[in-house]
Amino acid sequence: MSEGNDILTELDAIRQRAIDALAAVQDENTLQTWKTAHLGRSAAVMQIFSQIGQVDKALRGQVGQKANQVKQALEAALAEKEQAVREAVLARKLVAEKLDVTLPGRKPAYGRLHPATLALEDICQNLMEMGFQIYRSPEVETDENNFELLNIPAYHPARDMWDTFYTTKPGVLLRTHTSPGQIRAMRQVAPKPLRAILPGMSYRYEQTDASHESQFDQVEVIAVGPGITFGDLKGMIEDLAHRMFSPDVHIRLRPSYFPFTEPSAEVDIECFICGGKGCAVCKGGGWLEIGGCGMIHPTVLQNGGYDPSKFSGFAAGLGPERIAMLKYHIEDIRYFWGNDARFLEQF
Numbered sequence: 001m002s003e004g005n006d007i008l009t010e011l012d013a014i015r016q017r018a019i020d021a022l023a024a025v026q027d028e029n030t031l032q033t034w035k036t037a038h039l040g041r042s043a044a045v046m047q048i049f050s051q052i053g054q055v056d057k058a059l060r061g062q063v064g065q066k067a068n069q070v071k072q073a074l075e076a077a078l079a080e081k082e083q084a085v086r087e088a089v090l091a092r093k094l095v096a097e098k099l100d101v102t103l104p105g106r107k108p109a110y111g112r113l114h115p116a117t118l119a120l121e122d123i124c125q126n127l128m129e130m131g132f133q134i135y136r137s138p139e140v141e142t143d144e145n146n147f148e149l150l151n152i153p154a155y156h157p158a159r160d161m162w163d164t165f166y167t168t169k170p171g172v173l174l175r176t177h178t179s180p181g182q183i184r185a186m187r188q189v190a191p192k193p194l195r196a197i198l199p200g201m202s203y204r205y206e207q208t209d210a211s212h213e214s215q216f217d218q219v220e221v222i223a224v225g226p227g228i229t230f231g232d233l234k235g236m237i238e239d240l241a242h243r244m245f246s247p248d249v250h251i252r253l254r255p256s257y258f259p260f261t262e263p264s265a266e267v268d269i270e271c272f273i274c275g276g277k278g279c280a281v282c283k284g285g286g287w288l289e290i291g292g293c294g295m296i297h298p299t300v301l302q303n304g305g306y307d308p309s310k311f312s313g314f315a316a317g318l319g320p321e322r323i324a325m326l327k328y329h330i331e332d333i334r335y336f337w338g339n340d341a342r343f344l345e346q347f
């Protein structure tokens with residue numbers, strides 16, 4: 001009898017302990033632990049059920065009923081707490097992951113082409129439309145291709161025109177211009193006629209200033225065939241300038257000297273910023289030099305594998321950075337390879 005009454009008191013205590021423990025639960029993990037401890041197989045209330053056979057017959061019904069009530073009360077409290085915990089977790093998440101839909105969006109930073117690449121591609125595209133084909137030639141060259149076969153022997157004073165970066169390997173250097181590509185292209189195609197462009201980087205050991213860098217692009221243009229004349233060279237340059245700038249821009253060929261061409265000329269383009277009147281970009285002259293050109297020297301034709309009595313040809317070396325400076329009004333060539341994103345983002 002007293003045992004049955006003890007159990008009834010014990011059941012009250014079990015409920016109270018469980019309810020008190022539940023009050024401290026804040027998250028789903030501890031809730032799960034609580035469930036195992038207070039409603040699991042070895043929970044105190046479950047132990048009572050298993051001992052019910054030993055209770056006094058007179059009190060057995062009452063104890064069973066009370067145990068059931070306690071169990072149901074705990075299950076109800078659990079369900080309520082589950083709901084409360086879920087809501088609290090959601091509320092915390094909403095605060096932590098707060099999204100302000102009224103904030104202005106952030107612009108993604110798109111990649112873009114370098115202005116030198118833009119100018120290089122523009123020149124190549126127009127020349128391809130005029131029937132020239134792109135050839136590749138290496139930036140690390142032999143002295144033979146860069147100088148000797150272009151009619152510039154070791155003792156020739158014209159070597160001073162190109163201050164050279166030599167490598168530690170004798171006879172190997174960084175090309176000072178794209179003209180050695182003339183030899184490579186001619187040797188690949190001779191004795192058939194050739195129309196080629198050779199774009200790429202050139203290097204010179206130079207004092208840099210607003211219009212001179214120690215690395216810069218060039219585009220070599222070369223045509224070899226029977227009966228090619230200086231008129232063809234001029235026509236090609238004029239056509240290219242009209243396509244790239246405007247149909248009314250003027251070009252000028254100024255007599256010059258290159259050992260690998262005869263006659264030779266510098267290519268000037270009318271400054272279209274001031275229309276030839278003279279401004280800061282053209283330094284008041286009204287004209288800007290964008291390249292060198294000429295009729296390929298017979299010795300060079302021969303070195304390329306052509307018979308100079310049957311073939312003639314023209315060649316030109318243009319500077320894309322100088323052309324980009326004109327096109328985009330860039331005042332200093334050193335911006336090109338300075339890697340300043342504020343400059344590069346403008347193109």
Ligand code: FA5
Binds near residue numbers: 258333
């Ligand atoms: C030459 O390099 C000749 N190979 C061009 C040539 C080719 C002549 C075929 C005849 C036949 P020059 O050194 O002038 O020539 O350079 C040609 C162009 O390259 C220049 O007009 C200029 O646009 C560009 N250039 C030359 N040096 C630099 C430099 N330091 N920085 C930027 N651009 C340069």
